[in-house]
Amino acid sequence: MDILRKIIEPSLESALADIGVSDDFWKKALGVSREKSQGDLSLPCFPFAKQLGQNPAEIAEQLASSLSGEFDVAAVGGYLNFKAKSEWLARNVMSIDSAPGNTEVLIEHTSANPNGPFHVGRARNAILGDTLVRLNRLYGNEVRAEYYVDDMGKQVGVLAWALSNLSKQQVDDILDDADSINPRWAGKKDHETVRWYQAAQSLRSNEGADDIEEAIGKLVHASEHGDDAVLAQFEQAYKPVLDGMLETLSRLGIEFDTFTKESEFVVNGSVSSLMERLEGLEIHGVADNGAHFLDLGQRGLKGKTDFFYRRGDGSSLYATRDIAYHMWKWQQCDNLINVLGEDHKLQAKQVGMTLTELGEKVPNVMFYAFIKLPEGKMSTRKGNVVFMDDLLEEAKAQAASVVRELRSDLTDDEIDLIAEAVGVSAVRFNIVKVSPEKGFTFRWEEALSFEGESAPFVMYSHTRACSIASKVGRDANFESTGEIPDAMHELLRVMANYVDKLQQSITENKPHIFALYMLELATAYNSFYRDCHVIKDGAVDEFNYAISEKARELLRNGMTGAGIIPLESM
């Protein structure tokens, strides 16, 4: 609660100076109270005890009696508890205006290899990344969401080879219908094309596939040297798959502003000029067969210290292109954020250290742990996989059955609209609400939960506020405050934290902080809804309505930021 902190600190500072405390180490000790009955902010007075030679309880008493302002202050067991005065809080909350941001942010996320349908394992990146995009926009930052397309190398090479060498019949024979396509997705290109990829992978794992391996190797080699024809062939192969994936992402509400192809940096020469620069670095080294590396051990890297950026044949590696890509990205923004799986930690460290060595800035990276299934790691090959398309269908179906049960007054079209919004929001929220570095096990039951800590919980509070607004049928006018019961004070308190939480969430790149905050906001609104009626005996309580409307505004904006669709009715 920064607004309260701002008025407490100055008066506390002078009160402390009066009793002989001069440094300001206490400023970070002044924190949010643990228990709301204790107030809004609390200051433990134990640290002053030694310095002043008095016991903490006495010090707290003394301070309490000398402080006054738009807050109540009480000394309890060595703590000084501050509570904002309700009217003051209400006036401040009514004038909350978020969006002080003015930074140009480039956020790269998802960037999944375009070789098959989007599955839940890949979803954590996309959902976290997109939430970061939304939160930054909500804060007022200028954001560009970027997808880095891996359009060269082995994976695409295999796909391209398969598409130009295998017929549909051959593919069906090879896969032996083991993972036959779900009829629901027949015609969706990512689901169809992945079968060619799978068939090729199956052939490659057989004995005596040397000729295939050689053919693919040739393609990959050509792509890495920037061969236009091969790159065009690759693009033709992956484009339909990528389009299918983007269709899925779009259903999740995830869109990108720009797509940048990895091959660009080979073709335009920036990779080769980068390699020349790297060769001039102090920590540069050359292996027996002519491969080049940097000895990052000299810069403090532990574990594997040699970072290879150039093969013996002179071609670049993935990480090398990534460095060129980063240098290019830094030319276009003030802040650079990447969303990466934890398997990329070493790689990102190497890229970062190399950028530092070149005098460039290091990007902010949000790492996340993988999503696995209760049966173990997700694997398309083993069929141990949940496709996002299937999850979204299931979520929608579940939501539809709930709506149908609760709302007999709605038409099928209305139910369909609500179910889609609830399904998508629930799936996203289930993932954003936990901190990224935590291991995540996907469970259908949790993904499809519409109660408690879920998107529909927040959506529901918002529709209640909407329902009130539509009953009143006009805008609120806030002129004077009225009675402020506990439930309203609590709502005001939570609302007052809106900007703080949003800011914290984006500066620390932790979407879950804001997601959990939205649950708090909805919870507080629900209690307010119970205790502070807007419409009483047909008359509108103007003050309560004003608070309800402000809460509705924050709910709606916050939901958009958290990736929850703000319905007006559900």
Added chain:
RNA sequence: GGGCGUAUAGUGUAGUCUGGAUAUCACCUCGGCCUUCUAAGCCGAUAACCGGGGUUCGAAUCCCCGUACGCCCGCCA
């Protein structure tokens, strides 16, 4: 073997960077609330800091030693 990360009620989680009061929230279980703005809601009860040392007036939080699990250690992407 080395590097990095994670460990909190029966389950899932917040808090850990920046040490403070009876450790957050939800699910489950048990009990209560629909003649007033949508009960996908509200109110109440039960229940947890991986183990061992240390620092401190005070440790879930900081330091050391373990244990378990995950990721990484390609001239792959």
